[in-house]
Amino acid sequence: MTIRDDLKTVKDPYSGEDYVVVPPIVPDVAVIHGLKGDRFGGVTVLGARNDRLLATAARKTIAVVEALVEPDEVLPGLQEVYVAPLHIDAVVVAPGGAHPTACPGRYEADATHLSAYVAAAKDAAAFRAYLDTYIFGPADHDSYLDAVGFARP
């Protein structure tokens, strides 16, 4: 509370104890990664992540999905939960869209690429080269996946 003047205390009306309360975070935009999505905005996301919470909190939510499917196929799998179109403003179909992080069940994190990123991030010139090679260089997501050597299923 010394460094966060937006934290306040309130008295719990049940116990009478004082509690510190935190104002809700309302992101302007949330970008979440899902497995399946349909053209109406229904998506499934990994249940172990907090993507549904993010989608319900943000003013706008963009869902990047591994596959575009028919609405009646947007069914949660073993590790997935459903997020209703109510919370989704755009669906972007980008298989491999979580790279270089993992999409558990589909592909693992790319440890080699992440190490290269960490090394490049230590130095301005190296980071510039990283951005040119992987971010500004590739014309589209497909070219990005080619550039990083992503093995498509």
Add this chain to the structure above:
Amino acid sequence: MEDKPVHPYERMIGAIALLLNDGEFAATGTLSPIPAAGCLLAQHTHAPHLAPMIYGDPANRISEGLHEFFGFAQRGGIDVFFLSGIQIDQRGSINLSVIGDYGKPKLRLPGGAGSAMLYSLSRRTILFTMTHTKKLFVPKVDFVNATAFDGDVRTPWRRGGLSHVVTPLGVMKFDREKKRLALDYVFTGGTVAQVVDNTGFDLDVAGREIPVVDPLDGESLRVLRGPVLDKLRTIYPLVCRMVWG
């Protein structure tokens, strides 16, 4: 594989397993492969009813996200939890936010997430670290994310606190009377002097006989490299490849 020398992380896993009791509900959070393995080893050896909740275990799915897990902790469901920090001090406080001054940090980190709450709400907490250096074990953390015990202000939700700290060199025990950490034992292959030299605070070793112990006997090592590792690979594949190949 049985002939491969014992990795310090394997001794940590053995030490964590020994700290867990049968029938406890132990839970591990994100990025916690060593505690996860410790729970699994305990479950496969002396604590068959340990019932670990390993966050991210595909075979032990929760309905949704960390907030469900936090709610469960608030309700009092967790007996043992595991935390870590970029800095840990003698009082057992952990720092996960900044190195240096908060307003002008040398290093900014993701932050404490649920650590403050879980440190209070779990019946006991074991800290684990992947290194043992003076940079990590400091006299006083630069920023306190979570505390091992209540200070002058009593928090009504405090249910437990620090029990032990497990590092690649050995185990520290939290002294509840003195409210500070003290060296408990050193792993085989190391020395008390080595631990003292790499810790930035006093470990209360003066006048005490500190044992050198291997927390991992031959049978535990076999179980760890067998069924425990098989299971761990389904949760932490990258870490497992780095440590065990």
